[in-house]
Amino acid sequence: MDTGTHVVMGLALGGLSTLDPAVMENTATASSVLIGTIIGSQAPDIDTLLKLKNNAVYIRNHRGITHSIPAVLMWPIAIVALIYPFFPDVNLLHLWIWTFAAVFLHVFVDIFNAYGTQALRPFSSKWVALGIINTFDPFIFSIHVMGLLLWALGAHPGYTFLAIYAVILVYYIIRFQYQQMILKAVKKVVPDATEIIIAPTMRFHQWRIAVMNKHQFFVGVAYKNQVSIFDRFNRVPIPESPVLQAAKKDKNLSAFLSFSPVYRWELDEYDDYYEVRFIDLRYRSNGHYPFVAVVQLDKNLKILRSYTGWIFSEEKLRKKLDIIHG
Known part of the structure; x- marks a missing residue:
């Protein structure tokens, strides 16, 4: 929390x-x-x-x-x-x-x-x-604040929070049941799914979803019991290329891979350097995937610079990498 x-x-x-x-x-x-x-x-x-x-x-x-x-x-x-x-x-x-x-x-x-x-x-x-x-979670935070206000106004804190935690327990059960309903809805949309990740949002009825089968990634949202798929990506195994193998030795990319279970990768070659980018598919926001790891290497496969974290625009990423945008 x-x-x-x-x-x-x-x-x-x-x-x-x-x-x-x-x-x-x-x-x-x-x-x-x-x-x-x-x-x-x-x-x-x-x-x-x-x-x-x-x-x-x-x-x-x-x-x-x-x-x-x-x-x-x-x-x-x-x-x-x-x-x-x-x-x-x-x-x-x-x-x-x-x-x-x-x-x-x-x-x-x-x-x-x-x-x-x-x-x-x-x-x-x-x-x-x-x-x-x-x-x-707005509900959990708000009900605690309400309990603290009641305490300040003279209510017995023990019984007040005992009642509040009973309500929160019921809330957790409801959320678990809701998640299971979403899980069933996702399986209808992607019946051959091999892995399904369902993540809550601050909105009670809205959930992020990231799904994979043997050949594709699916990214979308679920609202109530309706599932909408926004993006599909082909699952491309990471090749045993010298560039990618060198990039995976970088501490930022290594940390990203230790944490992220669902991602896609990109490799771009420029005049004097390579850029490897790994993109976590769990956190799609307004059509953007903000959690990334980027490694830049020279033509001799020496790591020039790298970054991992939350980036909401390409310009900010370039600034993080200390490259003049454009």
Whole structure:
């Protein structure tokens, strides 16, 4: 989920903790638990700082080890160790329980996004992405904000958020059923599909779809139970050409390939350089595919420059590659 949603979830867990007698009986425990749930709800996303280094490192590592099983167990211990000196009278067990709940909830809800996490590490490096809830879901964020406002107005935070989380549970079930309905609709349009990726959007009834069979890629949207295919691309295997093999050694393209399961590629030759472009087909927006990896090589197959990330115009891409447009 997005940062804002994780923040309100941390506050909501702090409110929910008021149902715990051990929390309410001790002011130090209540205060420390609220701090613990807020920090715990953000801690796994500390890897966002990798963006400051470069996109390749960020793409390859975001929601990786910081969302893994060992990390989910270690984050609460580290957070409790950070908080304890300021609240020596705290109930350590209950501080740990609620902080652990915040960390676990963060990773758990991220699994339901299309981006997903490597939550099964170290047992598996597979990305777990159920594609049911958008990274920012207006309903989930709004109902949390509503709960916080009710808390501020004097409502009991524990019972308020208990009711809200019951509603959210039903919402997740509805979204799962909706996704299954879309899946059936896609199979009718592409009956020989070998892989189907369905990704939610901020609009409740609209979903992105990327489908492949043995020979083609299909990209489109589903609205309610109606599927519209906008683009079709032939599946062309990556040849064992010297240019492409050299390009695949680039860190940006390597990071892209480690993350993207559905893509097409292009190879262009210019007077004094080659350009290799890989295009992720999952994120079509207004007829454009913004998530790409581009590598430029000279005629001796030395990498000149490269980039991977989100680009919404060719001009911006050229600027990123430090080439004069035109």
